[in-house]
Amino acid sequence: MNLFIENRSGIPIYEQVYGQIKAQIISGALAADAPLPSIRNLAKDLRISVITTKRAYDELEKEGFLYTVAGKGCFVAPKNVELLREDALRKIEEHFDQILQLAASCDLKTEDLVEMLRTAAKEAL
DSSP, X not given: OOOOOOTTSSXXXXXXXXXXXXXXXXXXXXOTTOBOOOHHHHHHHHTXXXXXXXXXXXXXXXXXXXXXXXXXXXEEOOOOHXXXXXXXXXXXXXXXXXXXXHHHHTTXXXXXXXXXXXXXXXXXX
């Protein structure tokens, strides 16, 4: 499991941890029933507070992405990945609707939007 903390992003650290683990679960990089690092070990590896790590794990467990076995640790919960993927696609489509409305108000062409997307994708990598 690879996690990267960006201290300058403005996004709280627990949300970064939560979001990256959730994304890895949805993408299949973390398989169902796969063990996760202990809260203490992950905090140590990322050089963050145990409380921050616990908060991220608690949020993931609350949303059904993780489950805890007493004395054993945290594991990836079996999930309907297709349902999660469909939810993500729906959210993307909602954002597209907003983008298209803004683009129309600025008289942007489809080609302009495609170029903006390409540029953003390059910067994200």
